[in-house]
Amino acid sequence: MKNFDINEDPHRRFNPLINEWVLVSPHRAKRPWQGQNETIATEALPEYDSTCYLCPGNVRANGANNPTYENSFVFENDFAAMKQDEIIFEEDIKHTFFKAIPEQGISKVVCFSPKHDLTLPEMEIDGIENIIKTWQKEYTDLGNIKYINHVQIFENKGSVMGCSNPHPHGQIWAQSSLPTQVEKTHNSLKSYFDKNNRTLLEDYLKAELRTGERVVIENDHYVALVPFWAIWPYETMIISKRAFGKITDFTDEETNAFAKILKQLTIKYDNLFSTSFPYSSGIHQAPTDNLEHPEWHFHMHFYPPLLRSATVKKFMVGYEMLGEAQRDITAEKSAEILRQQSDIHYKLSKK
Amino acid sequence: MKNFDINEDPHRRFNPLINEWVLVSPHRAKRPWQGQNETIATEALPEYDSTCYLCPGNVRANGANNPTYENSFVFENDFAAMKQDEIIFEEDIKHTFFKAIPEQGISKVVCFSPKHDLTLPEMEIDGIENIIKTWQKEYTDLGNIKYINHVQIFENKGSVMGCSNPHPHGQIWAQSSLPTQVEKTHNSLKSYFDKNNRTLLEDYLKAELRTGERVVIENDHYVALVPFWAIWPYETMIISKRAFGKITDFTDEETNAFAKILKQLTIKYDNLFSTSFPYSSGIHQAPTDNLEHPEWHFHMHFYPPLLRSATVKKFMVGYEMLGEAQRDITAEKSAEILRQQSDIHYKLSKK
Ligand SMILES: O=P(O)(O)O[C@H]1O[C@H](CO)[C@@H](O)[C@H](O)[C@H]1O
Ligand SMILES: O=P(O)(O)O[C@H]1O[C@H](CO)[C@@H](O)[C@H](O)[C@H]1O
Numbered sequence: 001m002k003n004f005d006i007n008e009d010p011h012r013r014f015n016p017l018i019n020e021w022v023l024v025s026p027h028r029a030k031r032p033w034q035g036q037n038e039t040i041a042t043e044a045l046p047e048y049d050s051t052c053y054l055c056p057g058n059v060r061a062n063g064a065n066n067p068t069y070e071n072s073f074v075f076e077n078d079f080a081a082m083k084q085d086e087i088i089f090e091e092d093i094k095h096t097f098f099k100a101i102p103e104q105g106i107s108k109v110v111c112f113s114p115k116h117d118l119t120l121p122e123m124e125i126d127g128i129e130n131i132i133k134t135w136q137k138e139y140t141d142l143g144n145i146k147y148i149n150h151v152q153i154f155e156n157k158g159s160v161m162g163c164s165n166p167h168p169h170g171q172i173w174a175q176s177s178l179p180t181q182v183e184k185t186h187n188s189l190k191s192y193f194d195k196n197n198r199t200l201l202e203d204y205l206k207a208e209l210r211t212g213e214r215v216v217i218e219n220d221h222y223v224a225l226v227p228f229w230a231i232w233p234y235e236t237m238i239i240s241k242r243a244f245g246k247i248t249d250f251t252d253e254e255t256n257a258f259a260k261i262l263k264q265l266t267i268k269y270d271n272l273f274s275t276s277f278p279y280s281s282g283i284h285q286a287p288t289d290n291l292e293h294p295e296w297h298f299h300m301h302f303y304p305p306l307l308r309s310a311t312v313k314k315f316m317v318g319y320e321m322l323g324e325a326q327r328d329i330t331a332e333k334s335a336e337i338l339r340q341q342s343d344i345h346y347k348l349s350k351k
Numbered sequence: 352m353k354n355f356d357i358n359e360d361p362h363r364r365f366n367p368l369i370n371e372w373v374l375v376s377p378h379r380a381k382r383p384w385q386g387q388n389e390t391i392a393t394e395a396l397p398e399y400d401s402t403c404y405l406c407p408g409n410v411r412a413n414g415a416n417n418p419t420y421e422n423s424f425v426f427e428n429d430f431a432a433m434k435q436d437e438i439i440f441e442e443d444i445k446h447t448f449f450k451a452i453p454e455q456g457i458s459k460v461v462c463f464s465p466k467h468d469l470t471l472p473e474m475e476i477d478g479i480e481n482i483i484k485t486w487q488k489e490y491t492d493l494g495n496i497k498y499i500n501h502v503q504i505f506e507n508k509g510s511v512m513g514c515s516n517p518h519p520h521g522q523i524w525a526q527s528s529l530p531t532q533v534e535k536t537h538n539s540l541k542s543y544f545d546k547n548n549r550t551l552l553e554d555y556l557k558a559e560l561r562t563g564e565r566v567v568i569e570n571d572h573y574v575a576l577v578p579f580w581a582i583w584p585y586e587t588m589i590i591s592k593r594a595f596g597k598i599t600d601f602t603d604e605e606t607n608a609f610a611k612i613l614k615q616l617t618i619k620y621d622n623l624f625s626t627s628f629p630y631s632s633g634i635h636q637a638p639t640d641n642l643e644h645p646e647w648h649f650h651m652h653f654y655p656p657l658l659r660s661a662t663v664k665k666f667m668v669g670y671e672m673l674g675e676a677q678r679d680i681t682a683e684k685s686a687e688i689l690r691q692q693s694d695i696h697y698k699l700s701k702k
Contacts, residue, residue, distance in 0.1 A: 162666025164386030315513025
């Protein structure tokens with residue numbers, strides 16, 4: 001019998017945002033890998049690609065012509081997962097086993113810039129500020145539509161994350177319902193706020209800043225950290241220091257600081273394995289249901305799949321799908337490794 | 352405005368086993384795909400591979416020698432996610448944000464047969480019965496260990512599912528706690544049974560057999576179906592007709608019928624895209640905590656990633672990770688397609 005050592009012994013950690021556990025196996029990081037290797041795009045991309053349906057001036061799948069845009073550019077997804085049509089629905093949704101409800105929504109694509117080869121970590125701060133302003137406008141405009149109660153802003157980066165076009169872009173799926181993961185978060189934030197009159201993330205952030213061991217980047221207005229309960233090897237969260245609920249609450253200073261932390265975090269990611277680092281990222285913020293949401297605290301999640309190198313990812317498969325998320329490196333170790341990465345992009349430092 | 356048509360209109364469906372929703376976009380199945388293609392192993396494997404650490408007589412990573420086994424073969428995972436060591440633990444687990452608890456467990460590997468190239472759909476029924484008996488023995492032996500309260504039997508098949516060795520094998524992770532997904536299922540089964548005095552899956556199965564539209568295979572003792580709330584394109588569940596909680600409750604007839612439905616389902620899967628069909632599968636059954644579990648109803652999940660072909664999979668990424676699982680083909684359509692697949696393996700019918 002030995003005393004519990006969180007840096008060595010298998011254990012479970014609890015995620016109070018969604019009330020789920022993760023199994024952590026610190027000792028397992030040295031497992032050899034003989035399985036699938038990801039292929040990574042290594043050739044440099046051109047600044048403009050005439051076959052890209054996102055580049056300025058090009059024709060899209062549905063025949064529409066992109067404008068010769070100069071900053072970010074937003075259009076409705078040609079293959080949207082939801083439709084705007086209002087649907088008449090009179091079925092008995094109380095059926096225990098066959099419960100289905102129509103869902104109204106809008107999907108948009110946000111091109112980050114006209115340049116086919118310009119990823120977030122390589123952009124100038126004002127270019128990133130421009131994306132933030134686009135997100136603010138979309139959150140407002142979509143949120144104002146009567147039947148839209150939730151606006152999900154996200155990015156799938158890299159082919160390993162299902163991204164089918166390397167032209168840097170994100171997506172927005174806006175809809176009537178709170179999606180499952182957001183609803184879980186909402187419930188946790190709400191019950192914490194009702195009890196403590198402070199947001200859960202305000203108190204969590206204070207506790208994290210006290211120990212510092214999972215903090216990756218801190219600036220005047222935001223902190224990027226590996227959450228204590230992270231499931232992906234290099235998962236991070238950006239949390240605002242001030243407790244506010246949505247991207248439209250940013251002051252000008254906060255917009256600038258958010259652009260900076262986005263750039264700095266994605267540079268560290270790229271530097272980690274000297275690759276254009278794949279991830280899915282997304283913003284969790286207050287619903288657009290016209291109610292007050294003092295419990296909501298703006299934050300952004302980064303879920304990157306890579307584990308050991310540019311080509312070896314973590315598989316969330318059998319045990320993880322049937323049992324519970326599992327990780328092979330502690331959040332503290334990951335944070336330390338990310339913290340140590342240079343703030344200068346590897347492509348620039350090579351020159 | 353039009354009336355809701357579940358076969359055409361975007362909608363959400365509810366999964367009463369884990370209390371989560373899935374977004375269904377029937378109209379989106381025709382989306383063109385320009386993204387990542389999976390590489391698939393097409394060369395035939397040898398019956399014996401001297402470099403395989405699972406083949407009979409070969410040496411494993413830790414130096415141990417495999418016996419020259421003739422049926423299935425079980426050994427402890429050389430890189431287990433959990434350890435058997437008892438850990439002294441006195442910390443305050445009530446901490447809101449940094450809640451961690453040591454976890455004891457055992458991981459095993461189950462080689463399905465000595466043959467390096469013999470997958471489940473290609474095995475004889477008595478070979479599969481032999482695997483079932485091995486699972487029963489492990490469930491019993493591991494379950495009898497004092498600190499083991501849950502035994503997760505699963506298989507990761509195919510490199511796209513993180514499987515690092517093509518020699519057909521599954522795994523067993525046994526541990527003290529109920530893993531997250533099992534706990535959710537447990538709670539749903541329990542509250543349903545407490546209210547109705549029948550298992551949730553007993554009643555669900557009756558409802559499914561009445562409509563028949565999601566049933567893929569039915570034999571005397573089991574049904575394989577695409578659950579109403581499936582998230583993966585060709586996800587299925589095998590449910591026992593009789594309400595019992597665990598694999599050790601099988602009668603001899605039920606063992607035989609289970610072997611048959613396993614073979615038939617995996618043949619249909621292989622035939623779907625004329626490939627050795629990848630998936631993660633696993634059995635959900637009663638905890639091994641020495642309590643009675645009349646609420647538990649034995650079932651097996653299959654989570655296959657492929658969507659359109661042997662090389663194009665569904666990506667559960669941005670929206671799915673941050674929002675909610677999403678699918679592009681209805682469960683009814685998938686069931687119909689699977690039902691239509693031949694019961695003779697494509698490799699045999701080619702000859
Ligand atoms: O134990 P294996 O087969 O090496 O590993 C595989 O299955 C495990 C259990 O689902 C996962 O944790 C790993 O990510 C996966 O690569
Ligand atoms: O919309 P895209 O980029 O074509 O598709 C990608 O992102 C979507 C939202 O996360 C997923 O549903 C798809 O599986 C993925 O391939």
